[in-house]
Amino acid sequence: xxxxxxxxxxxxxxxxxxxxxxxxxxxxxxxxxxxxxxxxxxxxxxxxxxxxxxxxxxxxxxxxxxxxxxxxxxxxxxxxxxxxxxxxxxxxxxxxxxxxxxxxxxxxxxxxxxxxxxxxxxxxxxxxxxxxxxxxxxxxxxxxxxxxxxxxxxxxxxxxxxxxxxxxxxxxxxxxxxxxxxxx
Amino acid sequence: xxxxxxxxxxxxxxxxxxxxxxxxxxxxxxxxxxxxxxxxxxxxxxxxxxxxxxxxxxxxxxxxxxxxxxxxxxxxxxxxxxxxxxxxxxxxxxxxxxxxxxxxxxxxxxxxxxxxxxxxxxxxxxxxxxxxxxxxxxxxxxxxxxxxxxxxxxxxxxxxxxxxxxxxxxxxxxxxxxxxxxxx
Amino acid sequence: xxxxxxxxxxxxxxxxxxxxxxxxxxxxxxxxxxxxxxxxxxxxxxxxxxxxxxxxxxxxxxxxxxxxxxxxxxxxxxxxxxxxxxxxxxxxxxxxxxxxxxxxxxxxxxxxxxxxxxxxxxxxxxxxxxxxxxxxxxxxxxxxxxxxxxxxxxxxxxxxxxxxxxxxxxxxxxxxxxxxxxxx
Amino acid sequence: xxxxxxxxxxxxxxxxxxxxxxxxxxxxxxxxxxxxxxxxxxxxxxxxxxxxxxxxxxxxxxxxxxxxxxxxxxxxxxxxxxxxxxxxxxxxxxxxxxxxxxxxxxxxxxxxxxxxxxxxxxxxxxxxxxxxxxxxxxxxxxxxxxxxxxxxxxxxxxxxxxxxxxxxxxxxxxxxxxxxxxxx
Numbered sequence: 001x002x003x004x005x006x007x008x009x010x011x012x013x014x015x016x017x018x019x020x021x022x023x024x025x026x027x028x029x030x031x032x033x034x035x036x037x038x039x040x041x042x043x044x045x046x047x048x049x050x051x052x053x054x055x056x057x058x059x060x061x062x063x064x065x066x067x068x069x070x071x072x073x074x075x076x077x078x079x080x081x082x083x084x085x086x087x088x089x090x091x092x093x094x095x096x097x098x099x100x101x102x103x104x105x106x107x108x109x110x111x112x113x114x115x116x117x118x119x120x121x122x123x124x125x126x127x128x129x130x131x132x133x134x135x136x137x138x139x140x141x142x143x144x145x146x147x148x149x150x151x152x153x154x155x156x157x158x159x160x161x162x163x164x165x166x167x168x169x170x171x172x173x174x175x176x177x178x179x180x181x182x183x184x
Numbered sequence: 185x186x187x188x189x190x191x192x193x194x195x196x197x198x199x200x201x202x203x204x205x206x207x208x209x210x211x212x213x214x215x216x217x218x219x220x221x222x223x224x225x226x227x228x229x230x231x232x233x234x235x236x237x238x239x240x241x242x243x244x245x246x247x248x249x250x251x252x253x254x255x256x257x258x259x260x261x262x263x264x265x266x267x268x269x270x271x272x273x274x275x276x277x278x279x280x281x282x283x284x285x286x287x288x289x290x291x292x293x294x295x296x297x298x299x300x301x302x303x304x305x306x307x308x309x310x311x312x313x314x315x316x317x318x319x320x321x322x323x324x325x326x327x328x329x330x331x332x333x334x335x336x337x338x339x340x341x342x343x344x345x346x347x348x349x350x351x352x353x354x355x356x357x358x359x360x361x362x363x364x365x366x367x368x
Numbered sequence: 369x370x371x372x373x374x375x376x377x378x379x380x381x382x383x384x385x386x387x388x389x390x391x392x393x394x395x396x397x398x399x400x401x402x403x404x405x406x407x408x409x410x411x412x413x414x415x416x417x418x419x420x421x422x423x424x425x426x427x428x429x430x431x432x433x434x435x436x437x438x439x440x441x442x443x444x445x446x447x448x449x450x451x452x453x454x455x456x457x458x459x460x461x462x463x464x465x466x467x468x469x470x471x472x473x474x475x476x477x478x479x480x481x482x483x484x485x486x487x488x489x490x491x492x493x494x495x496x497x498x499x500x501x502x503x504x505x506x507x508x509x510x511x512x513x514x515x516x517x518x519x520x521x522x523x524x525x526x527x528x529x530x531x532x533x534x535x536x537x538x539x540x541x542x543x544x545x546x547x548x549x550x551x552x
Numbered sequence: 553x554x555x556x557x558x559x560x561x562x563x564x565x566x567x568x569x570x571x572x573x574x575x576x577x578x579x580x581x582x583x584x585x586x587x588x589x590x591x592x593x594x595x596x597x598x599x600x601x602x603x604x605x606x607x608x609x610x611x612x613x614x615x616x617x618x619x620x621x622x623x624x625x626x627x628x629x630x631x632x633x634x635x636x637x638x639x640x641x642x643x644x645x646x647x648x649x650x651x652x653x654x655x656x657x658x659x660x661x662x663x664x665x666x667x668x669x670x671x672x673x674x675x676x677x678x679x680x681x682x683x684x685x686x687x688x689x690x691x692x693x694x695x696x697x698x699x700x701x702x703x704x705x706x707x708x709x710x711x712x713x714x715x716x717x718x719x720x721x722x723x724x725x726x727x728x729x730x731x732x733x734x735x736x
Contacts, residue, residue: 101509101514102509129466141469142471146469
């Protein structure tokens with residue numbers, strides 16, 4: 001089972017979140033994670049079409065996904081949307097911003113709408129809000145995994161609880177994909 | 185397999201949509217649909233907890249779900265959210281309004297956020313936008329099933345294509361629930 | 369000049385935010401604030417129609433405004449929407465929830481859509497995100513004033529910076545209303 | 553008084569909408585409209601900073617603004633957001649898509665969040681939903697002006713009522729900007 005993680009990261013903080021998603025996926029026996037950075041250029045459309053699920057991630061800039069991630073969404077029209085190549089695949093999303101709230105929700109809604117247009121099945125978090133900064137889902141979101149990053153090196157931020165939140169989502173995506181795939 | 189449809193309807197138009205969802209569910213062998221109107225009073229929380237999926241529906245009033253449907257969402261906190269009784273169930277949504285656009289999207293987003301908070305798995309439409317008023321998804325939404333109703337009797341509105349859209353979503357929810365249940 | 373604050377509050381935390389909005393309004397010479405709790409029953413529709421601006425506030429429950437605030441929105445159709453009685457009045461919004469993010473944005477979007485349907489003019493925050501928990505806009509929102517409350521007495525939560533954020537919005541609403549009114 | 557219209561258009565349909573906004577602005581004595589296409593490259597940041605209002609427009613692709621319009625939003629951070637150069641200017645938005653609904657609302661919400669982050673004042677439509685395809689606001693939106701375009705030449709689509717809706721919004725923006733400016 002293959003789960004791809006299509007993400008954008010400018011300063012490396014969202015990349016840390018993407019790697020945490022991958023780590024969570026790899027906890028599920030038989031599940032493999034592949035990271036796809038939209039900044040790297042060529043998108044492996046055939047790999048995405050052959051995958052069992054795709055997790056989309058982006059920094060939240062100005063209350064929405066990055067223009068580079070948006071460009072990926074537009075480029076997907078011909079190879080993925082017209083043939084509905086991602087139909088019934090599992091989808092999920094994650095985002096990161098400097099502010100605690102930062103209108104992150106609008107990025108996740110934007111990703112969920114994109115996934116819905118592709119006929120994908122959306123998996124969010126099954127976590128209560130963290131009661132402290134050390135607990136997963138400290139920020140308190142459910143549609144996807146949220147992180148907050150200070151203007152420091154990615155080694156320092158986002159903090160462990162945000163990465164644990166992302167890893168939890170990755171594991172959950174793989175578990176649901178496994179259930180859907182087993183019955184296909 | 186049981187799929188519940190929890191809905192509000194004031195003038196009967198959204199009820200027509202709910203019945204179309206039920207008809208779509210019943211197309212799937214082994215799937216049973218149960219309609220739950222929030223206006224009827226007692227909510228069958230145990231039936232909802234025992235179901236395989238829940239489809240939520242509401243008219244869009246003032247750009248969001250009705251206050252009665254919202255009240256149901258709040259009342260679900262104790263019986264459903266705290267024990268995460270709906271975790272991993274399939275969820276979907278539908279809405280109806282007098283205007284063609286009518287900010288219906290905000291109602292569906294509100295329902296999807298509610299479902300995500302409950303740890304549910306969201307299923308939208310896998311339909312291209314209809315190319316005429318006679319085709320399913322003539323309105324062009326994906327997060328859920330949209331309908332538009334004129335100020336006439338529910339027998340006349342919403343029109344057949346909107347009801348076909350709802351039925352398609354109901355069938356799809358049952359199919360995905362069957363796949364998830366088969367592997368549980 | 370009169371600015372009304374129409375709000376719901378169940379446990380008193382959002383009421384604290386409403387009072388902070390009122391305090392901010394009163395900083396502007398000639399501006400008077402009137403608090404209207406939707407739980408008190410009769411809505412003073414004529415006062416609202418005679419006001420220069422209305423600020424709407426609600427707790428965020430399940431990722432949207434409370435059912436009681438939503439009921440107010442629906443009840444406004446006949447006295448306010450049909451005659452467009454609030455057209456060109458200034459509008460703003462605030463919300464409070466237990467989680468830091470808590471999908472508060474969806475409540476503010478819901479309020480902004482409601483105000484837009486009434487032909488109102490929406491005023492948000494002109495504040496950079498706070499760099500610490502002591503600074504205004506510590507949560508990082510712009511469409512309106514956000515607060516986060518712990519499950520303690522309203523005297524203790526929301527904290528001072530969230531109330532300062534609300535007061536700033538109140539002052540801003542009164543300032544913009546004064547400018548619009550001066551030229552009417 | 554100067555109102556700028558910053559827009560993206562790929563096939564020319566959204567450009568028609570932008571031109572209708574400009575026509576509406578020009579109906580107000582003393583108001584001048586300037587069209588700024590983000591595809592033309594250099595953005596006139598100083599003109600935008602000197603303007604009295606900015607209307608943002610984009611096609612809705614995949615349920616959000618175009619990547620080129622999003623790129624403009626990101627590029628505005630240094631010249632406009634950091635100095636809050638657009639604070640208290642009037643803002644508005646418009647969008648166009650092939651489908652009737654097409655998740656256009658999410659594009660308008662994205663633009664409104666962007667404007668709020670810049671401390672701008674948001675003006676929507678004060679129009680009831682059109683009762684026929686010939687009437688303004690036939691689509692039924694309020695946060696901004698919506699249009700629907702078929703896959704034909706821009707001379708044929710969007711239709712006259714959608715352009716009238718856009719023109720109405722342009723006129724309204726200029727009127728509100730005049731009132732705000734007169735009292736500044």
